[in-house]
Amino acid sequence: MTPVNIIIPVYRGLKDVQDCLESVYSANYKTPYEIIVIDDCSPEPAVSAYLKEEADKNNFTLLINEENLGFVATVNRGMQLHPERDVLLLNSDTVVANDWLDRIKACAYASEHVGTVTPFSNNATICSYPNFCQDNEFPQNGSVAELDTLFASCNAGESIAIPTGIGFCMYIRRACLDIVGYFDVDTFGKGYGEENDFCQRVIQHGWSNQFALDTFVLHTGNVSFGDEHNDLKHAALSKLAALHPTYEQQVQQHIFEDKAKPYRERVWLANLRYSQRPIVLHVSHNRGGGTLRFLEELSDDLRSQAHSLMLKPSTSKPGYLTLSQVQTHDAALSPEEKEFCLFFHAEDDKDALITLLSSLPLCALHYHHLIGLPNWTQSLGTMLSLPWFVSIHDYYMTCPQISLTDNTDKYCQEKGVDACNQCIKRNPQDNASDILSWRKQFQPFLNQATLCFAPSDDAKNRFATYFPDATIKTVYHQQGRYTGNAFSTHAETKKSADQPLNVLVIGALSKIKGADLLEELAVHCKNQQLNIQFTLTGYAYRRLLTLPDSNLHVEGAYREDALLQSIQDKIRDNKVDVIWFTALWPETFSYTLSTAIESGLPIVAPDIGAFPERLYQRNHTWIVPWESDTHHFADVFTHVKSTLQGTPLAEHSDATDTVIPEIYQSQVPFTEPRFQYQRDYLPLTKKVCFTSISTHSSQDIRQWIDATLTQQQPKQSFEDKTRVGLLGLLYTLRGMKIFSPILKLIPHTLQRRIKEKLVK
Structure with missing residues (x-):
């Protein structure tokens, strides 16, 4: 069998080079190969010395450029070394694992006219995982081998066509290379854009660029060209547009269709199930604001200790719940536009959702809000035999008006049961009949919670008045920051x-x-x-x-x-x-x-x-x-x-005629709570018995995933489109000067009820 040349151009970054080569040595595959390392006149003597030392051990063939040629010319030199062999271009800032080469080659020969193959990576634009078209940090407590095993098990033998391969790790069949030719040094100089141009020529000659969906290669990113890479990228775009006018359109179409998303979801689900970190399920509303901000900040604080999932009402489809990962970036995207969002009908798919949750290593539930959720979600902790926490963000469970305000749109001053019942009659909310029945429905939920968190003593004391048997602790958001004493000159x-x-x-x-x-x-x-x-x-x-x-x-x-x-x-x-x-x-x-x-x-x-x-x-x-x-x-x-x-x-x-007003300084002390989320939170959760992926066959894993991914995003009905249109019209009217006096006369509670009807 003819060997495959693994071509690794090296410029700088000793630690990256060492990690890359060690991973290639230790990987386990059947495909014969030869490692061709090219020292592109590295400015770091330690890099050149290391390469010579390793080459002397006959670990690889070393070529040395007497002057810096750049990536394009360096790779061409490597591809020309053995004109009869397939080549695999591998950046020196990558890490490979398992039988990666076998899977990539199998993809290359899965059909007759495959020209190039690119695997998944954390930093590979259209081939990125977990977040599409983003540079993702690889988790410090994970391993490339474990993640690659998930890809191999979940997506075995799967691939899709893409408009361009990504040069960090790209397999090229020699038969295609002979027809298409080498990289264009004259146009692209020292780097960037050359693989895109090559892949466009591959398509023009009737071959395809394939995305190997069953392989993952770590890519730390951009060590070859240092600070120059942004300028090089920008220059390459204009050259590509001139040579291939439809290239950008092809890429945008691929991004729009995102055919690889189901395969990322498969790996995401398997990663959750077989993760060696516990999972906290956050339950919340779909209205964003400070509640979502706290949820995301808490998840970020705990990310080295636990995964975070969120269950909430769908914003796009009434009657559905969504299960998604908690993310703290991409504020411009709605939660349902981000990665990995599964839909479950709140009633019809209840059992399917509970079955999925019971198969994951959940350690606790953390409730942030119940508005818009079916009543049975309060019992999820009992159904799953898990402890649960409750964060108090407003007064929904004490007051159906949420904010302790009345028909004056001001604080009601909590004047007692009769006043609350009169308020409910004036402004009925969520089928509340009377205030005592309203609060009673939440008593078991709050009383049985492991801990309720209040972000201020004021909130704690108000809640404790109505729920005296609940265990409520004051724990400020943003712990250790903004305690009230910061002041500039x-x-x-x-x-x-x-x-x-x-x-x-x-x-x-x-x-x-x-x-x-x-x-x-x-x-x-x-x-x-x-x-x-x-x-x-x-x-x-x-x-x-x-x-x-x-x-x-x-x-x-x-x-x-x-x-x-x-x-x-x-x-x-x-x-x-x-x-x-x-x-x-x-x-x-x-x-x-x-x-x-x-x-x-x-x-x-x-x-x-x-x-x-x-x-x-x-x-x-x-x-x-x-x-x-x-x-x-x-x-x-x-x-x-x-x-x-x-x-x-x-x-x-x-x-001149003004009486100095009574200005009050606070007499309420701020006390930094002793409870710290990063230290004290997870010890209160359930100890999880983790499952190793090695104990399950690939067939078992795929069957579980296929059974789980039966929920698809519902299509928007005519009624939904009308509802969204009316909501947009109301926002437009709100901003018009002529309607301002009218809106001023409409009580806040009524405005909120209209909005809720359209949002649900």
Whole structure:
């Protein structure tokens, strides 16, 4: 049998080269091969010395370029060494395992006109795993051999055609190479684009580029060209477009179709089942916000110890639940557009979902919300014999209005059973008949939970009033950060009397979050000629009166990950002096407050919810009664303005007749909880007995996967499309000035009910 030449061009990166060669040596395969290593005039003497030492041991054939030729010419030299042999191009920053070469060659000869073959990798654009078209970090506690075994077992013998192979690991049949020719050195110089051009020529000559779906090769990425690689890539794109005008279209079509996704899902499922790490199943709603942020941050904190899955109502198909992996990147994508999302009808597929979950090494369930979920999900822990945790993000289980607000769209002040029942009659929610029955349905669920986490003492104390038998512990989000004491010297800079006080409000403001209050105060300051200006970084539930009709400017939606930088830019440009929190209900934590604290700016916040304890004894911080009216807040900001100017209030021209308001500092201490998620969380979960993949045949694994992957994403019905269209229309109307007065008259609870009907 004719050997295959494994061609490994080397430029730099001693550790990568050593790992690559050791993996090739230790792999186990039947295909005869010869390793051809080419030292492309490495700038690292240690690399060249190592290669010579290994070559002297007859481990491989070593070719040395007297001058740096670059990847293209170096690979051509290797391919020309034995004109009768197939070749496999292998980057020096790769790691291979098991019988990888046998599987790749089998794919190359599975049909007559296969020209090239590329396997899966963590860093291979259209051949990437687990996330498509992304550079994925390989888990530190995993091994290439284990993951490759999963690919071999789940996708044995499977391949699909692709528009281009990926040069990190690409098999080329000699018969094809003889027809197509070598890489184009004249056009692509030292590298990038050459394999794409070659693969396009392969297609033009009637051959195919195959994606071997049963093989995985680790690729650390880009050690060959260092910092030059981005410039080289950009230059290559224009050359490719000129030579192959349809290339980009072919790639985009392949990305759109993503025919490899089912095969990635198969491996993902098998990896979960045979993983040696436990799995936490997070149960939540489908509304994003701070709940999703906490869920993702917790999963990220625990990722070295456990996998994280999420079960939630589908956002695209009413009546369905989705099971997906928890990801912390790609904020632009919805959870159902990300990788590995399985659909289960909430009632018809209940048994199939429970069967799947029972086959995975789950150690616990962690509930974040129940809204939109069928009642039986509360019993999942009992069904699966697992402990469960509950995180308190709002007041849904104590109040069907969720936020402890009433028909005034303000904090109800929790006046007792009769007041709650009257509120339910005025604003019925989720078939709630009376408040005691509403709370009673959640008592077993909360009382039997291993632990309930409250993100503030305020939230804990409110919940404990209604659920005294539940074990509730205060554990702040973002542990160790934003404790309320951070403060910069920005506020020490004195403002002149003629400068405005620039007040920043952040968020998506509903009625209960103070949108109307903000508008009223901005109009009041305009009418009273108070030199106080307001900026809303975010938007409101309706269009607010802005400049020149008020002292308010609305910036629109912002990116959460860029919020702090936006505030810092405003500080630098003297466009913000103080941040104001306008909430009219007891927020349980507030991620926006964390960003405000980190900014170091002065803060004005209500004396309700988590604000007082999180801002305890913080300098240049004003805690104001939450029910204060417009006139009182005007006095507050006039006082803040004079304080930042360093002048007595009576000397301030805008406040000659103003009485200094009562400004309250928090009297609620912030106590950092002793419970630490990374240390104390997993010991409370169930000890898992792991299953080794070696104990199951490939046929058994594939049968289990095929039985599991019976759920397909439902097609969107006409009713669903209509519902989505109406939701979009409402968002459009909300932003129109003419409808603003009308929306102001519609209670927040009614607006929420309409939205829920369209979202479900």
